[in-house]
Amino acid sequence: MIKRKIEEIVFKILMYSAFITVLISFFIILFTILIKGIPSLNLKMITQTPKGGYYLGKEGGILNAITGSLILACSSTFLSMMISFPIAVFLNVYNKKKSRYVQVIRFSFDVLTGVPSIVYGALGLIVMYFFNLRASLLGGTIAVTLLILPLMCRGIDEVLQMTPKSLLESSYALGSTSLETSFKILLRQCYPGIITTILISFGRGIGDAASVLFTAGFSDNMPGNFLRPAATLPLAIFFQLTSPIKEVQSRAYAAAIILTMIILFISIMSRVISLRFEKYKIK
Amino acid sequence: MKNTRNLKDIIFKNLIKLLTNISILVLIGIFLSLIIKSAPILKEKSIIEILFSTKWQPFKKEFGLWTFIISTFYVTIFSLIISVPLCILSSVYLSEYCNKRIKIFFLSIIDILAGIPSVIYGIWGVIIIVPLIKNQIAPFFNASSNGYSLLAGAIVLSVMIFPIIIQITVQVMENVPRELREASIAIGATKWETIKFVVLKKAQPGIIASIIIATSRALGETIAVLMVVGNVIKIPKSVFDPAYPLPALIANNYGEMMSIPLYESAIMLSALILLIIVLAFNVLARIILIRIERKS
């Protein structure tokens, strides 16, 4: 009896310490970024592009990377949204849940979400060769779109799957076609979930370094042309962190804190949305 | 009465059917072109030679990948050794012992952790973990290390896969029916015994699937590992030695590879090998998860 008790106590202590370890590592990461980032953050940092080369120049900020990342993430999120919503509708409205076709597509997208981003980078490169593109904002957009497409497809698909079947029945019973049901009913019913999915995919797209490494390139200038290389936040961190010059390093830290803040903002937004915008939603 | 509404519906249906099929085909097409891109080097050398040779001298046309493959597996295995016990213990605590408030709070933190980009983990590794290994851990074991090491890569990776294992494990444990627990407690088992013999046993396939998914994530993780692992082309002999995993190889060589055709092909082949390994792990995990879903 005593042995049983002791075993339970030992494991409880272990569990508790494991739990604390996980919690602490999260806060250490956050504090590291904050402590290093806050001193580096100033108005110049977010209003100027780097002066004298991003790896050597001591002056200037990371405006090029901020805009580059925002444009890149927005355009690839938009592109993959345009592809994944219709696909999710096709799977959920025009096909039956248990059909073999749907299961195969779902399985493929599930597996594709696990493909590493460096591989998507290589795949993006292949697409770029095919169209004779060089490292550019467009190239980066293609790679990131490939990266977040499976994620978004399955995300929206999951959201649509949660719709009660009876809601679809109600719509059909009024004589709506599937098309009308999809856009007038389903979209309305599911949009908090869809927005959450979009936000998550956006976060994934804006933060990924490996996929844009060889596809988007890097530039000291503001992004203006889709066919020219553009700077991105993750690469601004990656390239500038290893510089021996302190001022350059602080650009990396500033980029890190901005990126982290974007991610935190997205995370909180998606929570707020899914809580608040449920007034028309039927459970 | 033929009406335009039905016509629109039919047109839309066929359009999105086309779109779905094209997306899948395009993705398959890109994967196939990865094979085509890696074909040149396979014509020069046998796959066995490439996989198991440790000679990597691109300018002498030596493209042995073994050092990189073994580094990849070392980093992954060590990260799992750190991560799996921590995650399973935390998950048990979360789903069985702790109160609901703490649980919701903790799971939201885990959600955020899952969304943090890998460069951020990389910075953390460079600032905290690397000096820690250099100044504290390595001297403690009487080893010398500059900190950029297999261990640093493994620690950073282990934190990155926390969310994957914890999210799935907590979910499968919560799905264990209450009746089962009640039955066990009714026989006179303690709470811990119930967890050990009933809950964990029932949740085992799900936990295994979560570990496999985490493994495939770890195998493919690039930037964070690349930043702390040292990148020296030599098979590491201890955890304090630097390593050079496959994804880092791909990422580090993108600039140079254009000039030598075989070099490019070798890098594409590395991407293909990585892809095949990761896909295999993923397919396995998904099949386990689908099986669980069917049973319940």
Next chain:
Amino acid sequence: MEQKSHIEAKKLNVYYGNNHVLKNINLQIPDKKITAIIGPSGCGKTTLLKSFNRMIDIFDEVKVTGEVLFDNENIYKKNIELTHVRKKMGLLLQRPFPLPMSIFDNVAYGPKIHGLKSKKKIRELVEFYLKETSLWNEVKDKLQAPATSLSIGQQQRLCLARGLAVEPEVILGDEPTSALDPIATRKIEEKFHQLKKDYTIVIVTHILRQAKRLADYVIFMYLGELIEAGPADKIFNEPEKELTKEYIKGLIS
């Protein structure tokens, strides 16, 4: 118009995968009457009801043989204008499912998709049907509020108004009061009594007393088979089949 809204099933069989859910059903639904489909749960009542407007199409692995005639036209034949068929049959579900939009739009949705553009006409229609379902006085000040803000009973009447607004000939109800409290139930039942002079109503119910209160005509189902069908008086007072007798007495349920 009078004889047209006539529903007739001929040798209707429905399978879910390997489950034979409806077995060789032959029946006729009388016009401008309330028909109640009764029987123990799992006997195929709902499936029968939903086969009338082909709503069972959206379920997994469904196979249908035989015919359902609506206006003497088999709705299971190819190239049928399905939206048109469904428009002619309003559907009330077990739980009200208001569409994810405002109260006004819920009623306006049907007429709008069927091509009504005039805003004035739409407004008149909405008011008319909300009055028809005695909802107008309760909601006239908050027409733009989300439909989910109504009580369950009000939601079900809203669903009825929404269904009536597309001018159906038939109303199908799948245990339409099972989620409602007794007062809300009575309101719906009263509506049915008023509506039967203009509509053919078919409801599924597992509450015998409700069938007695409402029905003019009764169909008794058991394990996927149609056991007995006839005028309510006859079924409740002098049923022919032994099974029907036992069910009416409450011996099987």
